[in-house]
Amino acid sequence: MNIAVIGATGMVGSSVVAEAVRRGEHVDAYSRKGDAPASELVTPHALQFADTAAVVDIINSHDVTLITVAGRDNYEAVREAHHALIEAKPQGRFIVVGGAGALQVDAHTRLFDTEQFPEAYLPEAKTFGAILDDYRAHAGALQWTMIAPAPAIAPGKRTGLLATELDTPAGEFVSSQDFAIAVVNEMEQPQHVGERFTVASVHVDAARA
Template sequence: MKIAVYGATGMVGSQIVAEAAKRGHEITAVSRSGRDVPGATTVSIAELGDSAAYRALAGANDVVVFSIPPSRTGESHQSFIDAHEEISETLVPARVFVVGGAGATEVDGVRLVNTPGFPEDYKAEALTMGEVLDFYTSASGLDWTMLAPAPVIAPGEPTGTIVLGNDSPAGERVSTGDFAVAALDEIEEPRHQHRRFTVASA
């Protein structure tokens, strides 16, 4: 399978590339720097909002993975939001797999970002990822899936045991290795098309 991974140099994206390579897939690592990523077959330089580059990658690959968080430097998230809105409205032959955010997951129908005690430092990112999720759930004709991590995601190898959930957190923590395993399992055998699901380490 041919898989393009945006954000391939990041904490989560690099693990997705490594897991995909381990399973024998052909990976294009997409980043702003064009830096080599272990396991990637080729590299591509592209910005998230470059629609021409996205269309080209979606035409050359079976799946396009977006593993790019919104900015955490305090700058506006509008360009990130606009890019995902356009992606959600663009019909392409590839499947779209989006790495979501834990803050937009729900407990008893309420998003975590709207619950008492949610960390102020993560609110902007959580609200943005909730808006992005809304774009995809409203999309028509696009083959998409979003995977959200547990509230705590940290670098780590696959543990060999993961727990999946629907819109609510599947557990407290997940390693990047376990997240990548869940992502590739879904990419290889889609079971959550046109919806968001969650993962945690058991």
């Protein structure tokens, strides 16, 4: 496959690049500075996610593209960039990494609506909840998928034992390596086009080690 990863130097992006390379996939690795490590299977490129025309070209010229841009320095800019991407209507398949905070507790309540949700994470959670709503409003026009981690994600171990759910948390923790497995699985064998799914590590202690 010919894969693109936008946000390739972050925790999730670098884990996905590593997992894709492990499987022998070719990866174009995009970051703001273009400083992803190069190798026989990885070609680094510089990209600003706000450059909608460039992002559309990337999506349309690859088998699948991952967008993992958290935008913690400017959440509104990230939402605007996704909105512009939706309006541009790329024809290729792409996967967006969303936040766990916008997962559902039940049909009417998201995690960020609960009293115990940490206030510090509200801006990110609400931003990606709104981004998800935007994509769902255009479900038939785009080949999008959103994947959200468990409420806690951090570098750990690659266990390969995953639990997945649609919209509601599949568990409490996922290692970035296990999360990357789920992402590349979806890249290679798409199961969730036009919807959001979420993933957790089955054996938390092993994944955290």
